[in-house]
Amino acid sequence: MSDIGSDAVHSIYTTHHAWLHGWLKRKLGCTFEAADLAHDTYVRLIASRRLPQPDESRAYLMQIAKGLVVDLYRRREVEAAFRASLALMPESMWPSAEQQAIVIETLTEIDAVLASLPPKVRETFLLSRFDGLTYSEIAIQLNVSVASVRKYMLRAALACFSSLAE
Incomplete structure (x- = not known):
């Protein structure tokens, strides 16, 4: 990775934009959404302030674009x-x-935060908030202690609050 410069970004853009747009269009089936996500890919690239080596550009762009596609599908859900x-x-x-x-x-945003949490933390939060289970019931269902359930809930709540505070 190298530091970002406008000439380097321009070079990556002109070299790979058509390919990236085509890949996204095939993935999404919509030229307009593909154009939006291609744009967002370059915005994220610039925001990262790091550029891949020339031989790694497509892989790096695809990695960013795949994340954006996942985000799009999650948002749709x-x-x-x-x-x-x-x-x-x-x-x-x-x-x-x-x-x-x-x-x-x-x-x-909350969905993304929960997806980033370890499975037991996420499951604890969902069982408490959406299924209405008590900490004791969650502990039995997940085969953990009530103290662990408390710790998991705190971790999930802090993650949600910090995300919303941003």
């Missing part, structure tokens, strides 16, 4: 779940479009 929950409510109780966008963004 969150949006679908949120829309399904809205459908259960009278339309008069729906939040405004702006509030919906904020909720979806927040849920997407």
Whole structure:
């Protein structure tokens, strides 16, 4: 990896953009989404302030793009779940479009945070918050101590709060 410079970014962009856009278009089936994610890939590349060696550029760009594709699919799942929950409510109780966008963004961030946690920490949080299990019930289900459940909940909550604070 080398430090970033505008000439180097321009070189990577002109050399690999068409290839990256084509790869994303095949992956997503939509030229517009592919263009958005290709753009976001280069934004992330620039934000990282590090450039790959020339022979590693495609692999590096693909690694970033794959992460963005995963993020896109996760966001779609969150949006679908949120829309399904809205459908259960009278339309008069729906939040405004702006509030919906904020909720979806927040849920997407929490989903990403939970996905980054170790499995037992994530499972503990989900069992507590969404299934309504007590710490004792979670401890039995996961075959851990209640003290471990407390520690897992604290870790999950801190991760969520720190993500939202950013």
